Amino acid sequence: MNKTLLAGLMALALAGCASKQPEQPFTLTLAHINDTHSHFDPTDARVTLGNQAVFTRLGGHPRLLGYVNALRQQAARDDQPLLFVHGGDAWQGTGYFKLNRGAMNADVLSRMQLDAMALGNHELDLDNGRLSAFIQSVNFPVLAANLDASQDPDLNGLDNLKPYVLYAFDGNKKKRVESVEDAGKRPVVAVMGLVLEDMANIAPNVGMLRFEREVDSAQRTVRALREQGVKYIVAVTHLGLERDQRLAQKVNGIDVIVGGHSHSLLGDFSNLGWGDGGPYARQFNNPDGIGTTCVVQAGQFAQTMGQVNVTFTLDGRVSRCEGGNTLLSDNVFYRDIRRGDNHRLNEAQQQRVAAAIEAEPNIKMVAEDPALRAHIDKVYLPALTKAYGDVVGHVPLLLKHVRLPVEGSGSRVAPLVAASQLYWVNTPEVQAVTGRRADFALVAAGSVRNSLEPGALKEGNVGLELLPFANPVSLVSLTGRQVTGLLLETINASLPSAAHTGRFPYGAGLRYTFNETSRGRGYLNRIEYLDNGQWQRIEPDTRYQVALTGYHASGNDGWNTLFDSQQAFTDRLDLAFVNGKLTGFPVARLSKNVQGAIEVHYINQPLNCKTAGVACNTDARAFIDYVRERRPVLTALPESGITLNRL
Template structure:
């Protein structure tokens, strides 16, 4: 195993002196199949090589959800390419993640029969079929290396509300602890010696599951993208990062008292690993045909775009300001509101050329942008919802344009936004007035907790809505037209220059006017962090502290 980067988890003691009865390889949340430049580089082909290092151990391979979306390829294939990848990796079982439903239940149920392993979902039921959503398995016993393993798949209620393709009213949710207790007892009665819950939920829910359930041995989780191992109530919880960058090698041993103990090792997919030929051919087969399109440069960035998850889900950021500015310009709304979970690249985009590939990494989902008529009170409630889970990396955290506000993170959720700080287009929010608010169709359906916008009148029909990624392409192209870098043959210069007081237009005009003779003008002017969202510590501080 000298070719593999491995480290023992500090949370779990070594079991070298005991005989290993089962080795489990676990991973979760795999979206991009190609490697990145930074270590660990990941990529499905090198990940396959890392897995083969343990082939002699006959490992039991487990996946804890989220693979069909979002990614650049998924936008084109609707996740079909992941069928071939996971089959070749030899996955033995999986639990549905929220992104398995991004293209609808019909697509999911078309793809899963093509996979060589079962998908579990034990605690969510479809009202139409009276069976589990997506026809996931409720439970099963698999025998591996002479061990009878009882399996179930558990998910949290929170992400069910974010499903854009499934109406929450058409599904029945059962608490995961209740389900775990019932199924653990059944599996034990059927002869299971080791009972594993595959989960796709946040850490605090996995911890509650370990604390309150009876009969589980292992919790192999997903949904959180950070690597982590924790023992709670004698139950080991493992989460294995994301993007084919890490896996967990879990050695299960039987102690002298016939109880199970575990040794967990973090395996990193590093650049020095050779790429597996079979997986590489699959990757190339899907990517080669679209390289010329994805490599197209759509603009040049004059500053870095910070799209890291920890940045966009905790505060105002330049990438959020850029996109919400474009939403205002394209829709002529007064306010733009974007849930930060929309921004998916989780990286810093450097200065220089921005390609279609970069854009689709940032915005991999074809989101429709609508304009609703919302009262000031609804807007205020929307901002409260956006910051209610701060500082968690929650996708509901808002990115905004046309509005600014301060909030106190020390106050209770639902009472954090300071009303007197909320300004729309520079004027104090009028809670009785109606405002035109640009947002994704997803939010108009009440997803990510934005239920206050359900039922708001639409300013135009859905059929006339624009795709968010298209809005950004038009935004960049408009910038080239304004600068004279591209000729507008039709005379229709798109949204950007129609909004004369747009912050982006002002920045463009300023850059053009200040240009020195012979100096090239950057194609895209990116707004900085401007104080649209900031902290106010009403009890501990009197001064306003800008987020950033």
């Protein structure tokens, strides 16, 4: 028998065997990002390789695109199903957002060809008209199964705002379908979205939106999908890791949760000097005792991409879930964060670093996508460069911002922000408007958006990056008992593993010691304020003038004591510029509307930050004035005033 005939017969035999093969388990790859916060350019970073600290740049959207395109090419070669999803909070974070107000996010994210994105809380920072324009501009669905937009005139009826979306797969090829019937025999993956049920207490502009309970809505949506015949369900959420884990343990039928909001870089990065963020792709048992749910998240600021591979049993349950987060590095390295030409490693040193990176599983050198890089540089970068304005000071050494103090070391930036507000409200110019003197200042860790890198500090670094939310500085009187209650509620809420730590309180003119007595709980055994150069005990019934942002003065983001203390009346004063003149806006009381959002009721003229001629960014103005007038060489304060004794 000739070889050609034999080969043909063997091929037929193999084909016959293949036709009788049992159905194969389905495997899905998810590439995921979250909390990118308009970091279209890479960010400076320090990594440890071996025993050597080197400085490079991580991430940025062109590098994300370069990496996900490589994953797509590999998936195509392997004929492997792949989805690319975003866990929300694409908005805010850099000057790019302040200048383009969502339009650049829509442009760049659409070029990245996402398959779905969860609605984050910062997508509600402007108004629903701008959010509507964003949702209608992007070429991927924005998902929120527990959002009721039916009464909101801007978001009601948007085709691209959905509770979930269905993808049918034929190997690597995917197609959006409206139903399981439309998919024929192809496997269907549902991607559903979930947003914060307490969004009205976190986002400043929710309009007429209503937010339903996360667990109830998730279970209802899963039930509806199962009834349609959907076997595989992915939830893209913006809830934070702690709530994602709770969701996994309280809802039956979600296979994978791809999260955001808590900025959790899951995985052990201690090999790079970044610490251990806890297990990636941890699986939790569902309440029915049968199913399991795999939970992942991918850090922040477009520095990292997660990749999780999920294999299902024939009846649709998760049998394997594994993968990891990868830091995406530039290929140029320095010995100093200032990144001058004289700090650049020589060729031999660069090669050693590259070899060290090649040996590590959780960092890769990735080239930027050249087309996206060129587009950003041409269309958006010139205006950003111009907007940064004058130099107000210099930062000689890296000032690192961390939200929650770890092993006795906390943020070096948040105490400076608090100090700037205390200084500013006590200047003669501001006191002439308020008629008051502040005793101390409080700042939530989440109000501070980044570390301060060595080099010149420009106005734009402050107003567009460090403090981008344009919050008015407020003065409000609180009793010592209320101050203590506020500290206790915000510290205790920040301590549990995977908690949202943006509410953690830093201060100026105030110091405290907190002792943890059980995991995530503890007590204050010292709380003092600085009075004429002397530390004095905070007295329970004495009233103190406290400086803080208007956002937190209203009790948003879990600063509930402040809302509770101002429901009947308050002496609070919000400070903003009107046509260049500093003006005080006295507050009468606070209330909540039907959506649960906090409303501020003013005594006379209301403060509307959207009105022409009104500038509410006195938080950024305070920091700029503080640096220019008191700290032109900006270094860390000698101490933060916080002693946090963990178990």
